Amino acid sequence: MLRANAERWPDKPALIEPGGVGCTFRALRDRVAAFSGALDRWGLREGAHVLVLLPMGIDLYAALLGATWGGRTAVLVDPSADRRRLDMALTRVGLHALVGIRKAHLLRLTLRALRGLDLYVADGGLGPVARKLPRTGLPGPLRDPVEGEPALITFTTGTTGVPKAIGRSHRFLLAQHQVLVSHMGIGPDDVDLPTLPVFLLNSLAAGATCVLPDGDLRDVSSLDPDRLLAQVAAHRVTTTSGSPAFFRTLVDRVLERDSPQERITRLFVGGARVRADLLRDMARAFPSASVQVVYGSTEAEPIATLDADTALSEAIPREAEGSCVGTPVPGIRVRLVDPDGHADVPEGTPGEVWVAGAHVNRGYYRDPSADAANKVRDGETVWHRTGDAAWRDPQGRLWLVGRVSERVGPHYPFRVEALAEQVPGVVRAALAEVDGAPVLAFTGEGDAEALREQTGIDRVERVEQIPVDPRHRAKVDRAALEALLATRS
Numbered sequence: 001m002l003r004a005n006a007e008r009w010p011d012k013p014a015l016i017e018p019g020g021v022g023c024t025f026r027a028l029r030d031r032v033a034a035f036s037g038a039l040d041r042w043g044l045r046e047g048a049h050v051l052v053l054l055p056m057g058i059d060l061y062a063a064l065l066g067a068t069w070g071g072r073t074a075v076l077v078d079p080s081a082d083r084r085r086l087d088m089a090l091t092r093v094g095l096h097a098l099v100g101i102r103k104a105h106l107l108r109l110t111l112r113a114l115r116g117l118d119l120y121v122a123d124g125g126l127g128p129v130a131r132k133l134p135r136t137g138l139p140g141p142l143r144d145p146v147e148g149e150p151a152l153i154t155f156t157t158g159t160t161g162v163p164k165a166i167g168r169s170h171r172f173l174l175a176q177h178q179v180l181v182s183h184m185g186i187g188p189d190d191v192d193l194p195t196l197p198v199f200l201l202n203s204l205a206a207g208a209t210c211v212l213p214d215g216d217l218r219d220v221s222s223l224d225p226d227r228l229l230a231q232v233a234a235h236r237v238t239t240t241s242g243s244p245a246f247f248r249t250l251v252d253r254v255l256e257r258d259s260p261q262e263r264i265t266r267l268f269v270g271g272a273r274v275r276a277d278l279l280r281d282m283a284r285a286f287p288s289a290s291v292q293v294v295y296g297s298t299e300a301e302p303i304a305t306l307d308a309d310t311a312l313s314e315a316i317p318r319e320a321e322g323s324c325v326g327t328p329v330p331g332i333r334v335r336l337v338d339p340d341g342h343a344d345v346p347e348g349t350p351g352e353v354w355v356a357g358a359h360v361n362r363g364y365y366r367d368p369s370a371d372a373a374n375k376v377r378d379g380e381t382v383w384h385r386t387g388d389a390a391w392r393d394p395q396g397r398l399w400l401v402g403r404v405s406e407r408v409g410p411h412y413p414f415r416v417e418a419l420a421e422q423v424p425g426v427v428r429a430a431l432a433e434v435d436g437a438p439v440l441a442f443t444g445e446g447d448a449e450a451l452r453e454q455t456g457i458d459r460v461e462r463v464e465q466i467p468v469d470p471r472h473r474a475k476v477d478r479a480a481l482e483a484l485l486a487t488r489s
Contacts, residue, residue, distance in 0.1 A: 018214035033139030035066030046071030053100030071143035175358035225253035270294035295325035322399030
């Protein structure tokens with residue numbers, strides 16, 4: 001698809017870095033082929049696993065696509081991952097080469113998985129230690145991957161254990177791309193500002209120009225909204241996607257400046273529960289945009305979507321019943337299953353979300369124990385257990401109530417938290433379990449007694465801040481919250 005886009009739009013910008021440095025589709029194809037050719041000359045053949053530790057930029061995508069161009073597997077990791085657990089995960093995957101900035105090569109001192117590889121490549125070279133990242137050179141041939149090897153390996157966050165490796169074949173990536181294009185509508189006339197590196201691949205495949213965000217994506221809540229909005233204006237961005245924390249930062253600045261962004265036509269928000277106040281503010285900040293709430297997981301993205309108008313008019317007023325994420329996307333099958341008995345639950349009853357389809361991961365890479373815990377085989381169909389609990393309404397929409405593992409007795413977290421956030425003065429609420437009993441934590445100036453009456457939770461604790469996940473800066477980090485609350489027992 002990259003080669004076809006380079007022939008169709010040779011001089012069209014494919015990637016634009018902060019500062020305005022661009023790379024056309026033809027130039028990107030040439031860099032990708034040249035990188036693959038260099039790997040060939042250095043003896044790294046098809047089937048090799050190439051860990052790419054480069055910041056979001058043209059070099060990152062030239063290296064990532066260059067590895068797959070020659071029939072190899074590109075490996076990407078979450079930069080916020082715990083190093084000890086990441087080392088265990090990378091060791092299980094097995095690596096043959098490291099491509100990274102010079103600082104990334106220091107990890108060879110602390111990560112066993114990076115020692116003794118066949119090849120090391122640095123952006124500026126490291127003398128005899130690592131070869132220099134090539135940007136030009138003789139192209140290598142386009143090759144199919146080795147049978148059974150994926151095109152791309154990414155990892156789950158691993159906040160509660162060793163990150164699980166997700167192998168994405170070319171067939172899987174194509175199926176995901178087809179779903180995203182048909183449902184999200186991104187095409188060659190769009191200019192996208194993506195905040196997730198893997199999702200950028202979808203936009204490139206669709207022929208869209210991708211503007212790389214100006215800032216450190218390891219913590220999207222720390223991004224400077226003024227710099228992002230300057231990129232939006234300079235490059236006439238039409239669409240972007242991100243977590244609630246990302247959009248909260250961006251929207252607040254747009255409204256503070258009283259400068260609605262009329263050019264943006266589509267916004268996609270997901271990765272955590274999306275609140276009514278954010279959706280309303282997004283509508284004010286981006287009055288010409290359609291806003292979609294997207295639900296998915298690392299193993300299956302997307303699963304379901306919900307437009308903001310429906311969310312505000314029908315779903316948000318019923319938040320105490322769950323967080324509505326809309327109807328399943330075409331090409332995916334959904335079951336709601338009793339997590340204990342593995343029987344489908346009736347309509348209106350919460351059950352674990354199981355999904356299957358061409359863009360649903362069928363198995364973890366070299367991790368049979370994770371497969372046993374999260375995959376259910378039914379003939380040729382492989383169901384993925386998401387770990388999320390939801391119920392289905394008569395319209396077929398899914399209403400998330402929380403993680404199965406985070407239920408405390410009869411209480412699912414999303415329902416309790418939505419009720420708590422209706423109490424005046426409460427900014428945010430989160431349910432946790434301490435010593436086997438439910439505890440409700442909240443920020444703001446809400447009245448504790450009113451919270452007890454509203455939610456039925458006896459122990460209520462005000463906290464300065466509710467811990468959140470490192471990737472999206474939006475999901476509640478319940479392990480950290482429980483540890484905090486345990487100190488107050």
